[in-house]
Amino acid sequence: MVDRFNRIALCVVEHVIREQNVLAANEFIELFCELIVARLSIIAKRRECPAYPKEGIASVILAAPRCSEIPELVAMRDIFEKKYGKDFVSAAIDLRPSSGVNRLFIEKLSVRTPTGQVKLKVMKEIAKEYQIDWDTTESETELLKLREEPIEGPHAFVSASSLPVKNIPVQSVEPNKPTIRSASER
Structure with missing residues (x-):
């Protein structure tokens, strides 16, 4: 209840x-x-x-x-x-x-859901205004506990210049020059 x-x-x-x-x-x-x-x-x-x-x-x-x-x-x-x-x-x-x-x-x-802290504050204000004797312990525990991160991963950005770069050999191709292949390469 x-x-x-x-x-x-x-x-x-x-x-x-x-x-x-x-x-x-x-x-x-x-x-x-x-x-x-x-x-x-x-x-x-x-x-x-x-x-x-x-x-x-x-x-x-x-x-x-x-x-x-x-x-x-x-x-x-x-x-x-x-x-x-x-x-x-x-x-x-x-x-x-x-x-x-x-x-x-x-x-x-904003359409974001209010934080637990904001909800708790408003609930306390309402209880006080209507003189409701309310033990906030259970609600505080529920509303103020840290939510787990739904997505795991790094929590900081890394500079692209610090990332390792692979050297991939690039073949030189002359523009507008058809490549001739032998019959055995086809």
Whole structure:
């Protein structure tokens, strides 16, 4: 019974965390839109994206396909694509390092399962809020234990220049010169 309760509680907590992330992402979008409106005169004057509102613009572009409940984001993305080009938009959507998208915003839009630590924290907050006497020992053991690596292999990259190279003899072939073989070689 306790095990079943824990599994149900974990599913509910994951849902709560996703909902919190959606709300936080929407707050980010609101702030980014306010930033863009406040800097609209600067944005309109420059051909290149100004450094200060770049984070807001790139983040709104990233949000457009992920937040389909806000169709205005797609219109904004299209406007910025016309102004700054397809490469600027694809950099934001592909999350290239130079794109300027806010890192915390990326985390809020992420579809990854929350870590055990985050789940445990939210469960403790809920238990405290509703004054539930809960022994966290079992849940802490389960949620905080290290997961085994599913794929075995090296955990670091090796420079290609440090790898051994085999010398393979290369036969010289003259271009446009047919090779003549004897009847016994055929």
